[in-house]
Amino acid sequence: MKNRLVICLFAVSTLVLTAASALAAPPRAPLPALDVQPLPGTGFAARFQAGRAEAEITRTHPLELPSPIQYRAADFAAVAGNPWTITHQDITVDVDATVPSLKTDIVLTLRAHKAGIADLGFVSDQPDTVTATTDDGTGLTTDFAAFQGTSGILTVHLAKPLPLEVDFNVHVSRKAKLTCGAVGIGLMACSFDSTFASVVLYDYVLRPSDFMHSPFPSDLHIVTTADKMGAAPGLPSGPSNLPDGRLVWHFKQVELTENAGFSIAAYKPFVTPAANGMPNIRIFSVGNAAANAPDMTKLVQDVIAFYAKNFVPFAWKELNLVQLASNFSGGYSPLSTIFLLSDAFGLAPTDGPWEEMAQLISHEIAHQWWGNLVGMLGNGDIALSESLAEYSSCFYTEQAFQNRSQIITNNLSYVYTVTPAQDMAMTSASVYGSPKYFDIIYHKGSAVMDTLRRELGDDVMDAGMKEYVAEFNHDFAHVANLRAAMEKASGRDLSVFFDQWLNRPGRVNAELASRIVADGSAWKVRVRMRQLDDPPRTFKLLITVDFPDNTSQDFTQQVTPDATGETIIELSVPQHPVRVRVDPQRMLVRAFSVGTPGDANMTGLCDGADLVELALRNGHKIMVTHQGQTYFSGDYNWNELYDINSDYAVNPADETALEGWIGTEAEAF
Amino acid sequence: MPIKFVGILCRAMTMLALLLGLGCSSGSASAAKKGAVTADVVSTPGDIATAGAPTFVNDPQDKGPAVSFQGTWQDAKQLLHVTVWVHDFPHLVGLAGHMRYDPDALKLVTVTPTGVPVGDTPDPLYESHAIAKDSPAGRILAGGARFMTKPSMYTPLADIAVSSELWLTLDFQVLKPGSHKLFFDPDTTMARSADGKLVVASWGSATIAWGGGK
Numbered sequence: 001m002k003n004r005l006v007i008c009l010f011a012v013s014t015l016v017l018t019a020a021s022a023l024a025a026p027p028r029a030p031l032p033a034l035d036v037q038p039l040p041g042t043g044f045a046a047r048f049q050a051g052r053a054e055a056e057i058t059r060t061h062p063l064e065l066p067s068p069i070q071y072r073a074a075d076f077a078a079v080a081g082n083p084w085t086i087t088h089q090d091i092t093v094d095v096d097a098t099v100p101s102l103k104t105d106i107v108l109t110l111r112a113h114k115a116g117i118a119d120l121g122f123v124s125d126q127p128d129t130v131t132a133t134t135d136d137g138t139g140l141t142t143d144f145a146a147f148q149g150t151s152g153i154l155t156v157h158l159a160k161p162l163p164l165e166v167d168f169n170v171h172v173s174r175k176a177k178l179t180c181g182a183v184g185i186g187l188m189a190c191s192f193d194s195t196f197a198s199v200v201l202y203d204y205v206l207r208p209s210d211f212m213h214s215p216f217p218s219d220l221h222i223v224t225t226a227d228k229m230g231a232a233p234g235l236p237s238g239p240s241n242l243p244d245g246r247l248v249w250h251f252k253q254v255e256l257t258e259n260a261g262f263s264i265a266a267y268k269p270f271v272t273p274a275a276n277g278m279p280n281i282r283i284f285s286v287g288n289a290a291a292n293a294p295d296m297t298k299l300v301q302d303v304i305a306f307y308a309k310n311f312v313p314f315a316w317k318e319l320n321l322v323q324l325a326s327n328f329s330g331g332y333s334p335l336s337t338i339f340l341l342s343d344a345f346g347l348a349p350t351d352g353p354w355e356e357m358a359q360l361i362s363h364e365i366a367h368q369w370w371g372n373l374v375g376m377l378g379n380g381d382i383a384l385s386e387s388l389a390e391y392s393s394c395f396y397t398e399q400a401f402q403n404r405s406q407i408i409t410n411n412l413s414y415v416y417t418v419t420p421a422q423d424m425a426m427t428s429a430s431v432y433g434s435p436k437y438f439d440i441i442y443h444k445g446s447a448v449m450d451t452l453r454r455e456l457g458d459d460v461m462d463a464g465m466k467e468y469v470a471e472f473n474h475d476f477a478h479v480a481n482l483r484a485a486m487e488k489a490s491g492r493d494l495s496v497f498f499d500q501w502l503n504r505p506g507r508v509n510a511e512l513a514s515r516i517v518a519d520g521s522a523w524k525v526r527v528r529m530r531q532l533d534d535p536p537r538t539f540k541l542l543i544t545v546d547f548p549d550n551t552s553q554d555f556t557q558q559v560t561p562d563a564t565g566e567t568i569i570e571l572s573v574p575q576h577p578v579r580v581r582v583d584p585q586r587m588l589v590r591a592f593s594v595g596t597p598g599d600a601n602m603t604g605l606c607d608g609a610d611l612v613e614l615a616l617r618n619g620h621k622i623m624v625t626h627q628g629q630t631y632f633s634g635d636y637n638w639n640e641l642y643d644i645n646s647d648y649a650v651n652p653a654d655e656t657a658l659e660g661w662i663g664t665e666a667e668a669f
Numbered sequence: 670m671p672i673k674f675v676g677i678l679c680r681a682m683t684m685l686a687l688l689l690g691l692g693c694s695s696g697s698a699s700a701a702k703k704g705a706v707t708a709d710v711v712s713t714p715g716d717i718a719t720a721g722a723p724t725f726v727n728d729p730q731d732k733g734p735a736v737s738f739q740g741t742w743q744d745a746k747q748l749l750h751v752t753v754w755v756h757d758f759p760h761l762v763g764l765a766g767h768m769r770y771d772p773d774a775l776k777l778v779t780v781t782p783t784g785v786p787v788g789d790t791p792d793p794l795y796e797s798h799a800i801a802k803d804s805p806a807g808r809i810l811a812g813g814a815r816f817m818t819k820p821s822m823y824t825p826l827a828d829i830a831v832s833s834e835l836w837l838t839l840d841f842q843v844l845k846p847g848s849h850k851l852f853f854d855p856d857t858t859m860a861r862s863a864d865g866k867l868v869v870a871s872w873g874s875a876t877i878a879w880g881g882g883k
Contacts, residue, residue, distance in 0.1 A: 549867070607810040611812040616861065
């Protein structure tokens with residue numbers, strides 16, 4: 001009876017105050033994004049660098065060949081649609097680390113599908129010397145035209161056109177001094193120190209320049225000194241002995257791919273034979289790091305099992321993980337192999353950086369599905385490689401470590417560091433040109449795929465991914481193909497989702513307000529969302545209502561804004577809430593502001609409870625100043641609703657600001 | 670007669686103070702101890718309560734985490750002096766609630782919050798803050814929490830054990846005869862520990878009874 005009296009009193013006072021404060025307030029804009037970079041020295045910055053480096057690889061692939069680029073369906077069954085194809089490459093690499101230089105001897109096996117093919121263009125690094133012959137030793141003329149850094153187009157001129165539909169061998173020998181700078185600002189194209197000699201991003205393998213894709217099987221032979229070992233994609237064998245005492249390590253790549261790379265070091269390989277759907281896993285690491293190879297293998301198996309369950313089984317027989325020098329800066333994942341910077345090796349699960357290493361490795365392993373098993377067809381399809389790989393990694397770490405730190409940090413990074421001027425649609429063919437390419441494709445991309453999972457549900461999402469792979473395995477796809485697969489699995493028209501998230505830049509910008517009103521013996525939570533962008537977006541929204549008995553109730557609501565961008569949601573709850581949380585797990589790419597100043601806990605009133613909640617979040621911030629420069633710090637516990645003075649940090653200044661708003665009630669709605 | 674005058678002046682000053690917004694305040698402080706106030710029930714006659722001074726009866730909360738009222742009648746000021754105590758919390762970061770009273774029967778003259786929780790041994794890395802605002806009259810929005818003075822994303826917030834600490838100090842004028850409740854709206858009370866969990870606590874109440882004046 002006493003409680004009923006209290007409820008009535010509260011309800012009356014709420015109504016009175018509502019009437020008194022009915023004047024509409026202008027929407028409070030969410031915090032803008034700042035053009036900043038990650039704080040150096042943090043794990044997030046390292047992963048950011050690794051990812052950005054990988055992005056640079058993508059950008060230097062033949063996507064940027066001189067126009068006109070003829071994109072062709074590179075369905076492996078449809079390779080014959082190209083005028084000619086590479087059916088095999090036999091490659092011998094011999095490094096002189098003292099220069100450094102690389103001698104490459106390749107036997108190219110080609111097949112023409114059209115008559116009159118006499119000039120063969122290849123993407124190639126710039127050779128100091130080059131010779132080309134046929135099987136019978138007939139010399140061929142060549143020329144080289146540089147177009148980007150040390151890369152260019154090597155054209156081999158045949159004496160007569162290739163015979164139709166018959167294998168024809170061309171021998172190309174090149175020698176080149178290596179320039180081992182970073183590719184762009186990212187991964188090192190090659191690296192030589194006392195421990196490692198690696199060449200992974202140099203165009204020593206020949207790929208056609210006249211058309212987009214011609215994947216091929218290959219045999220790679222790596223010449224090393226007697227105390228070293230070669231590591232590369234594929235099934236290893238050897239070594240063979242050379243007369244001069246050196247060794248040759250052989251790697252057979254039976255899969256059709258255009259990727260390659262190799263490294264030389266005193267590797268101590270740790271091999272785990274294939275079993276139970278797992279490939280042969282080889283950890284090529286050196287020194288003391290080799291002692292932790294079993295831990296790394298277990299992680300790799302765990303990741304593969306997770307992806308196999310949620311996507312499709314691992315497609316290759318081999319998976320080699322190769323340790324490179326630390327200055328490699330990140331990871332690179334050609335088919336059946338992962339090249340990783342040195343720091344990723346030698347860790348135990350109890351080590352602090354283990355989780356960050358797992359984020360990097362799970363991203364790279366995901367590329368065995370996204371980018372290798374299903375490639376991207378055009379410039380606007382990079383999301384099919386990097387966004388899906390990063391999403392998969394976040395998906396894995398969320399269940400493996402039981403937290404959403406990776407996906408939330410990614411979300412915050414995009415939302416608060418990509419300014420509107422820098423932003424581009426994920427499917428824009430020129431997204432590579434944005435200075436925030438990585439934030440858009442990796443961070444927003446992973447968050448958007450996470451949103452899609454919430455929209456469709458786990459089972460439908462998994463079914464959609466399986467559908468996508470089933471149709472495009474060993475093939476190349478457009479983003480539209482992914483959408484079609486998801487639509488087929490869900491039975492829904494996903495055009496709005498893909499248009500608003502992938503084909504359009506930006507985030508949800510919305511002002512929130514909440515009121516709690518008596519409803520007989522229960523209560524109603526009314527939440528108002530005012531989207532500030534035109535057109536507003538539609539999406540599913542999770543609202544969690546917390547009660548005094550430490551229980552919570554989740555409500556998933558469809559947000560379909562009216563013409564003004566406003567949505568009112570009404571939730572019936574059995575108890576008076578102590579807190580209302582809107583999208584508490586950041587399942588949306590969004591920035592919120594609270595329309596009732598100081599009402600961070602969304603109870604409709606700025607009061608002492610907001611002070612308590614503020615204390616719990618004190619110290620979390622996403623921007624830090626270091627040596628006079630502002631950086632993104634990636635603190636996934638920061639919450640903009642508690643950042644009352646809008647300085648990207650929840651700190652004592654917010655408490656001062658909050659005290660000024662105590663007693664402020666939500667306006668009527 | 671002089672006493673009557675004092676009472677009128679006090680009311681006038683109170684109204685002025687409320688108009689100026691002085692009825693709300695916030696504070697940060699070290700802990701005061703419950704033992705500083707002893708009397709729960711006061712019956713000293715005053716000018717307003719000729720038929721007997723207002724009596725203050727609390728609803729004692731002796732067990733577990735609790736919030737309790739204490740009160741004394743201050744005859745010279747013709748005010749009911751009320752203190753609110755936080756006690757027996759094994760883990761506490763902060764607490765809050767809406768304290769209710771009947772503004773037609775009681776007039777809030779002052780409310781002063783004291784920073785809680787502090788703990789038996791104040792930690793220099795923490796500062797406790799509290800707020801209290803009568804908004805609107807009859808509903809005091811109160812809260813107290815401990816904040817790290819140099820917060821860091823790498824340093825987890827720690828809660829603290831509270832044996833007994835003063836949270837709120839209030840002075841009321843009694844305007845009408847009758848039985849008047851002071852209580853925390855149960856739909857608004859909350860206390861949290863450092864892990865973010867809500868701490869179940871007993872929130873006491875008090876009754877002010879007055880038979881009326883001449």
